[in-house]
Amino acid sequence: MKVNEETRKKSEEDKRISLIINGNQYSLEVGYESYKVKRSDTLAHTLRETLGLTGTKVSCDDGACGSCTVIMGGKAVPSCTILTVECEGKDITTIEGLGDPKTGALDPLQQSFIDHTAFQCGFCTPGIIMSAKALLNKNPHPTEEEIKEALSGNFCRCISHYQVLDAVLAASGKDGGDND
Amino acid sequence: MLFWLPLERMVETMIDSYRYIGKETPRRDGAEVVTGSAKYVDDIRFTNLLYGEVLRSPHPHARIKRIEKSKAEGLDGVEAILTWESVPDWKFGTPPIFRILDRKVRFVGDAVAIIAARTKGIAREAARLIEVEYEVLPPVFDMEEAMKPGAPQLYEELQGNELPLYAPVLGPKSLTEIVMGDVEKGFAEADVITEGTFGYENIPNPLPPESPSAVALWQEPNKVTVWVSNQQVWLNKKILSEIFGDNVEVRAIGGPCGGSYGSKVMSWQVQCYAAALSKATGKPVKVCFSKEEHLAAFVLRPETRIHARVGMKKDGTVTAISGKWLLGTGYYSMTTQSQLSVGAGEAQIAVRCANWDVKPTIVCTNRNASGIVRGFGGQELKCALIPLLSLAMEKADLDPFEVLKKNYVKPGDGYYWRDGNWYSYRGVDYTKAMEKGAQTFVWKDKWKGWLKPTALNGTKRTGVGVGVHGNADIGEDVSEAYVRLDPDGRAVIYSSVTEHGTGQRSNCIKVVAEVLQLSLEAISITPSDTLITPIEWGPAGSRGTYAILSAVIAAAEDAKQKLFQFTAPLLEVDTGDLETADGVIWVKGRPDNRIRWEDALELRTILGHGHFNPDYSLANCMMSFVEVEVDTETGKVTLLRVVNATDVGQIIDPPGIRGQLNGCLGSAGIDSALFEETVLDQSTGCILNSNMIDYKWRTFSELPPIDNVIMETPFASHRFGAVGVGEIATSPGPSAVLMATSNAIGVWLHEYPVTPQRVLNALGKVGSK
Numbered sequence: 001m002k003v004n005e006e007t008r009k010k011s012e013e014d015k016r017i018s019l020i021i022n023g024n025q026y027s028l029e030v031g032y033e034s035y036k037v038k039r040s041d042t043l044a045h046t047l048r049e050t051l052g053l054t055g056t057k058v059s060c061d062d063g064a065c066g067s068c069t070v071i072m073g074g075k076a077v078p079s080c081t082i083l084t085v086e087c088e089g090k091d092i093t094t095i096e097g098l099g100d101p102k103t104g105a106l107d108p109l110q111q112s113f114i115d116h117t118a119f120q121c122g123f124c125t126p127g128i129i130m131s132a133k134a135l136l137n138k139n140p141h142p143t144e145e146e147i148k149e150a151l152s153g154n155f156c157r158c159i160s161h162y163q164v165l166d167a168v169l170a171a172s173g174k175d176g177g178d179n180d
Numbered sequence: 181m182l183f184w185l186p187l188e189r190m191v192e193t194m195i196d197s198y199r200y201i202g203k204e205t206p207r208r209d210g211a212e213v214v215t216g217s218a219k220y221v222d223d224i225r226f227t228n229l230l231y232g233e234v235l236r237s238p239h240p241h242a243r244i245k246r247i248e249k250s251k252a253e254g255l256d257g258v259e260a261i262l263t264w265e266s267v268p269d270w271k272f273g274t275p276p277i278f279r280i281l282d283r284k285v286r287f288v289g290d291a292v293a294i295i296a297a298r299t300k301g302i303a304r305e306a307a308r309l310i311e312v313e314y315e316v317l318p319p320v321f322d323m324e325e326a327m328k329p330g331a332p333q334l335y336e337e338l339q340g341n342e343l344p345l346y347a348p349v350l351g352p353k354s355l356t357e358i359v360m361g362d363v364e365k366g367f368a369e370a371d372v373i374t375e376g377t378f379g380y381e382n383i384p385n386p387l388p389p390e391s392p393s394a395v396a397l398w399q400e401p402n403k404v405t406v407w408v409s410n411q412q413v414w415l416n417k418k419i420l421s422e423i424f425g426d427n428v429e430v431r432a433i434g435g436p437c438g439g440s441y442g443s444k445v446m447s448w449q450v451q452c453y454a455a456a457l458s459k460a461t462g463k464p465v466k467v468c469f470s471k472e473e474h475l476a477a478f479v480l481r482p483e484t485r486i487h488a489r490v491g492m493k494k495d496g497t498v499t500a501i502s503g504k505w506l507l508g509t510g511y512y513s514m515t516t517q518s519q520l521s522v523g524a525g526e527a528q529i530a531v532r533c534a535n536w537d538v539k540p541t542i543v544c545t546n547r548n549a550s551g552i553v554r555g556f557g558g559q560e561l562k563c564a565l566i567p568l569l570s571l572a573m574e575k576a577d578l579d580p581f582e583v584l585k586k587n588y589v590k591p592g593d594g595y596y597w598r599d600g601n602w603y604s605y606r607g608v609d610y611t612k613a614m615e616k617g618a619q620t621f622v623w624k625d626k627w628k629g630w631l632k633p634t635a636l637n638g639t640k641r642t643g644v645g646v647g648v649h650g651n652a653d654i655g656e657d658v659s660e661a662y663v664r665l666d667p668d669g670r671a672v673i674y675s676s677v678t679e680h681g682t683g684q685r686s687n688c689i690k691v692v693a694e695v696l697q698l699s700l701e702a703i704s705i706t707p708s709d710t711l712i713t714p715i716e717w718g719p720a721g722s723r724g725t726y727a728i729l730s731a732v733i734a735a736a737e738d739a740k741q742k743l744f745q746f747t748a749p750l751l752e753v754d755t756g757d758l759e760t761a762d763g764v765i766w767v768k769g770r771p772d773n774r775i776r777w778e779d780a781l782e783l784r785t786i787l788g789h790g791h792f793n794p795d796y797s798l799a800n801c802m803m804s805f806v807e808v809e810v811d812t813e814t815g816k817v818t819l820l821r822v823v824n825a826t827d828v829g830q831i832i833d834p835p836g837i838r839g840q841l842n843g844c845l846g847s848a849g850i851d852s853a854l855f856e857e858t859v860l861d862q863s864t865g866c867i868l869n870s871n872m873i874d875y876k877w878r879t880f881s882e883l884p885p886i887d888n889v890i891m892e893t894p895f896a897s898h899r900f901g902a903v904g905v906g907e908i909a910t911s912p913g914p915s916a917v918l919m920a921t922s923n924a925i926g927v928w929l930h931e932y933p934v935t936p937q938r939v940l941n942a943l944g945k946v947g948s949k
Binding site for chain 2: 122
């Protein structure tokens with residue numbers, strides 16, 4: 001056991017990983033010490049535990065529920081299924097990166113979630129907003145069916161789905177009104 | 181002292197147009213939720229934090245012969261390993277015979293050892309290095325098998341794996357059965373008598389997205405602080421104090437709760453592990469269950485199996501119900517007795533019947549435990565009771581909507597509630613809401629008779645069903661709040677209520693703003709911290725709107741009264757002559773005779789106190805209508821439509837109630853009749869679907885239309901005439917789905933969920949399992 005740890009520590013010396021998160025350049029040390037990024041660390045773990053970006057929530061930690069969704073290279077991805085060491089050079093946006101960094105103003109999609117009370121317990125909300133944001137970036141005026149498809153990997157147990165659809169439709173300029 | 185206003189006075193005090201009540205207002209925590217800055221317990225940072233991990237049993241029933249932990253203890257970063265030999269002798273449950281770590285394990289996933297280490301990775305590695313030698317014992321998984329002579333016994337303290345029915349938390353004579361009248365006389369009066377068995381035994385998981393988590397810091401000798409992510413924060417203090425002993429001072433600090441649906445009312449399991457490890461190390465310890473632990477080793481719905489006879493007259497009058505009600509609680513019970521009591525009361529609210537003889541039994545088996553879930557005993561009961569009544573309706577050729585409407589509690593009717601006392605119902609008549617629901621659903625056109633489909637379309641058939649549920653716990657237990665008025669025209673609410681999804685904290689702010697006529701922005705609410713905030717049972721059983729808001733309203737009214745008492749001499753008028761809004765006080769009819777709060781109070785604050793005592797004479801109601809489509813080739817059942825009908829007196833927050841009612845689908849609600857189940861392997865005791873891919877849940881792609889019919893007939897509750905309903909949204913739907921599916925295929929189904937296997941088996945297309 002000890003031998004394996006020594007080998008692992010040695011092989012990870014002097015390695016760094018560079019990535020851009022919410023517009024900021026990060027260069028993280030790879031290594032075994034608790035403050036470094038381990039090769040086994042998921043992106044969700046690095047965001048939350050190493051960088052303190054706890055807006056990304058972890059629920060299943062298994063790629064099934066979408067709570068930890070971030071936008072990487074323009075795509076919504078579950079950050080719990082991606083190893084940080086595989087993210088070299090990637091451009092990542094988390095929920096903390098949606099608002100205007102200068103004014104602190106909310107993204108219109110975030111504001112629409114408040115305006116439509118599109119959450120109950122709120123735990124799954126950051127992940128849902130990130131999935132919806134990735135959709136709107138690519139397809140600014142999606143149909144209701146396209147929104148449902150884009151959010152089909154996001155678990156919401158309170159059943160705020162209907163109000164989420166209202167919020168996303170309104171943010172895309174297609175106010176669908178009541179869906180239920 | 182009366183703790184509600186007489187109806188006449190209440191109607192007088194109601195005004196036509198409110199400033200905030202019934203209006204759409206943003207949730208107070210909205211910005212935190214949408215920016216991810218809301219701090220759930222795993223988001224809070226601590227210094228010197230240790231991570232707790234649990235080593236779990238691979239056997240459903242075994243005696244621990246030996247635990248070898250030296251290798252694990254030698255691992256750098258491990259700070260404590262506790263086993264049954266070294267853990268504090270804390271006992272919990274009903275009755276309190278369950279230890280947090282015991283010499284025996286009683287289900288696959290039972291805790292064997294708890295570990296605290298510097299990182300989660302080290303704690304996990306330590307768990308792998310602990311060697312445990314077991315003496316494997318025979319397990320028992322079926323309720324009736326567990327009660328047979330010679331069955332494996334889970335506890336020395338329990339005879340035949342049966343638990344006592346008494347629920348001390350509900351008072352000295354908690355309801356332990358439904359027995360009244362003379363059932364033989366009732367059966368003699370009946371036009372039809374039917375008999376059958378139905379079971380709701382799929383033990384679904386309410387599955388909040390945030391897994392059970394806690395942080396504890398034990399400061400020797402006798403102070404412990406727990407940071408919790410629970411529905412009821414003060415209850416953590418109460419229950420942990422009972423477990424740790426009166427000499428230990430417990431402080432509970434609550435933050436946002438990432439879903440609960442009852443299951444995280446309090447989480448003694450994670451809290452006791454964290455507290456024991458903190459006591460052993462002197463450092464704060466965090467325990468966060470993984471989703472697999474959440475699914476396999478936290479709490480499930482209780483299972484219910486009822487065999488009963490029902491007597492009914494041709495006009496739908498229920499003359500007698502007699503039967504046996506089995507409740508399975510898994511390896512232990514904290515609240516199953518209370519769920520029995522509440523369920524037994526709710527049966528009488530839904531079904532007017534003079535003659536009952538329903539005797540329950542609570543059984544332990546070698547599976548993960550049952551606990552609190554939305555619907556609290558009543559949903560589990562209704563899922564069997566309504567189908568049993570339906571057999572009689574079928575025989576008498578009666579429309580179930582008419583029978584359920586006729587038999588729901590009406591003003592002046594009564595029931596034995598959970599505390600064993602008789603209450604006369606003084607709420608509204610729900611007939612109108614039910615009829616409006618039926619009209620919205622177009623029930624009269626869709627109902628074709630028992631076991632008859634509504635429509636045929638090739639291999640597909642549609643069917644309709646209806647269910648009902650109601651709860652008198654909307655006025656349960658005690659609530660307290662303080663409201664502080666500051667000279668700058670602001671108010672602060674002291675309450676331990678946290679936000680678990682219903683918008684309760686925002687609604688507290690709304691009612692105080694309404695009473696004091698202040699802007700919403702002028703009202704703050706304290707963090708939930710039992711060191712600061714008064715006794716508050718917390719949101720449960722839909723008590724938030726009546727019980728919690730009553731205390732908050734009373735505190736605001738008390739503060740306002742004290743403000744007027746202080747100001748009246750300054751303006752040389754009587755207290756009753758004053759009005760206030762937006763931080764200004766004036767004399768009624770003389771708005772020029774006014775004074776600002778800050779000029780009146782100077783450097784002084786005013787504190788109002790509000791207290792609510794339990795009241796079980798009001799009950800809420802939800803009737804759900806569902807339409808399903810059954811594919812007779814594949815057996816798949818698809819939910820086509822839901823209509824929920826209720827009357828809440830007065831809507832406090834329209835989007836909030838919409839969300840709560842739409843919640844009928846999830847959290848082990850309607851979907852527990854369609855596809856949700858916890859699959860227990862009866863040969864190994866393993867849960868086969870303890871992950872979120874194999875545990876089925878509804879996605880955005882499969883949303884049926886939901887119509888929520890919400891009437892507003894004032895209740896004699898508090899000055900706004902409102903009652904809560906959120907908790908019960910999940911409860912009437914499952915039996916309605918069973919009814920609808922049975923009608924679609926022309927054969928009665930007796931089990932949940934209505935899987936393709938069960939449907940095709942009922943159609944004679946495949947064999948049973």
